[in-house]
Amino acid sequence: MPPPTLPNVTLTSNFLFDALIIGAGPAGLSAALTLSRVRGTSAVFSNNTFRNAKGHRAHYVLSRDHQPAPELRRIGREEIERYGTTRFVERGVARARRDEVAGLFEVEDERGEMWRGRKVVLATGVADAMETGIEGYEECWGGGIHQCLFCDGIEMSDLPAGVLGFESPMQLHSIGLILKMGCPGVTVFGNGSLEPMDDETRRALQVAKRRGAKVDERRIARFVQLGEREGMEIRFEDGSSTRVGFVAHKPVTRVNGRHIADGLGVEVVADGMGGDMLRRSEPFGGSNVKGVFVAGDAGVLMKSFVSAMSQGVAAGAGVANTLVGEEHQRVGQEVEDLERSG
Numbered sequence: 001m002p003p004p005t006l007p008n009v010t011l012t013s014n015f016l017f018d019a020l021i022i023g024a025g026p027a028g029l030s031a032a033l034t035l036s037r038v039r040g041t042s043a044v045f046s047n048n049t050f051r052n053a054k055g056h057r058a059h060y061v062l063s064r065d066h067q068p069a070p071e072l073r074r075i076g077r078e079e080i081e082r083y084g085t086t087r088f089v090e091r092g093v094a095r096a097r098r099d100e101v102a103g104l105f106e107v108e109d110e111r112g113e114m115w116r117g118r119k120v121v122l123a124t125g126v127a128d129a130m131e132t133g134i135e136g137y138e139e140c141w142g143g144g145i146h147q148c149l150f151c152d153g154i155e156m157s158d159l160p161a162g163v164l165g166f167e168s169p170m171q172l173h174s175i176g177l178i179l180k181m182g183c184p185g186v187t188v189f190g191n192g193s194l195e196p197m198d199d200e201t202r203r204a205l206q207v208a209k210r211r212g213a214k215v216d217e218r219r220i221a222r223f224v225q226l227g228e229r230e231g232m233e234i235r236f237e238d239g240s241s242t243r244v245g246f247v248a249h250k251p252v253t254r255v256n257g258r259h260i261a262d263g264l265g266v267e268v269v270a271d272g273m274g275g276d277m278l279r280r281s282e283p284f285g286g287s288n289v290k291g292v293f294v295a296g297d298a299g300v301l302m303k304s305f306v307s308a309m310s311q312g313v314a315a316g317a318g319v320a321n322t323l324v325g326e327e328h329q330r331v332g333q334e335v336e337d338l339e340r341s342g
C-alpha cells in the first residue's frame, strides 16, 4: 500500500530539505529511503560516478546476489520515489558550506543552483587509484583484476590466479582466500623484483610459498582481458606470456568530493592503507561537524554494498533522530518558559 502523498510540497531548490544527501550509491539511497519512512525530505545529488561503474554484478548482497549493480540502484530509486519526499538532482556538487547564522547547510550544484538543508549526509564513495602504470590495467579492472575476493573471483576459480605485488603481509590474506576458493594455483606477480621487503612481509611471503604460491618477477608489459570464461593474459616485457583466471590487486582509495568535505570542515584521515577516508562515529555516522553524517565507502575500511546500505540507514536515522531531538529541545524550552512565567 503506497503512503499517502504529501500535500502541496514542491521539492525545488526553494524548499528547505531535512537533508542534503551527496551521493546516490547504496549509501546515499539508503539514507534517503530511511528518511522517507518518517516523511523526512531530502535532495540527493549525484554526478553518476559510481565505484563499480562498469555495471558489474554485485555479490554477497543477500537476496540480490549476482545482480547487476546499476539494477540494484534503479530498484532502490524506484522504491524511494514511492514516498514522494526525495528530489534527485543529477548534478555534481561544486561547493558545500554551513551557514552558521541560520544553523543550516548550503550546497551549490555544478550549474550554480543553491540548495538548503538542515543536515548533510556525505555518501560520495571513493575512487580507486589506477597507479600501477601497467598497460591494460584499467581495461581489466573489475573484469580480470579484482580488488575484493568476496566480490569477484570464484567464477574463474577453475583457473590458476595471480596476485599483483607483495608490498605488505595483506597479500598473504589474498593468497589464502584464492586457495580457499579452490584455484588450482596462485602466483605472486612482482612486475620486477619484490625486494626491498620488511621482515614481516618477508615472513608472510615465506608462508605463501610454503602454501604453494609461486613467485614470478618478470616485468609486466600489459594485461589483456580475454573472453568472459577465459580469464586474462599477462604479457611480459621479455615477450613471454601466461594466462590466469584473475589477478587480485587492491589499489589505494581516495574519498570522492574532497572539496565538499573540506568546505564543510569534515575531518579526512589516513586509512592506514595509503589512502584516505572521512572520520565517522558510531552509531549514526556523525562526523566532527555537527549536523554532517558520513555513510558508505567514504567513511569505512570494509567497503561493500551492504555496509554502505547499513551506514546509509544509520545516517538517515541519525538525521531524523537529531531533527526530532532538536525540536523537542526547542519545545522543552517553551514549556520551561511557560512554567517560569507562571
Ligand SMILES: Cc1cc2nc3c(=O)[nH]c(=O)nc-3n(C[C@H](O)[C@H](O)[C@H](O)COP(=O)(O)OP(=O)(O)OC[C@H]3O[C@@H](n4cnc5c(N)ncnc54)[C@H](O)[C@@H]3O)c2cc1C
Pocket: 022, 023, 024, 025, 026, 027, 028, 045, 046, 047, 048, 049, 050, 051, 052, 056, 057, 058, 059, 060, 061, 091, 092, 093, 094, 123, 124, 125, 126, 128, 141, 142, 147, 150, 151, 152, 256, 257, 260, 295, 296, 297, 298, 303, 304, 305, 306, 308
Ligand atoms: C570493481 C568493483 C566491484 C565491486 N563488487 C562488489 C560486490 O560484488 N559486492 C559488494 O558488496 N561490493 C562491491 N564493490 C564495492 C561497492 O561497489 C561499494 O562498496 C559501494 O558501491 C559503495 O557505495 P557508496 O554509496 O558508498 O558509493 P558509490 O556507490 O561509489 O556512490 C558514490 C555516489 O557519490 C556521488 N558523488 C561523488 N562525488 C560527487 C560530487 N562531487 N557531487 C555529487 N555526487 C558525487 C557519485 O556520483 C555516486 O552517486 C565493488 C567495487 C568495485 C570497485
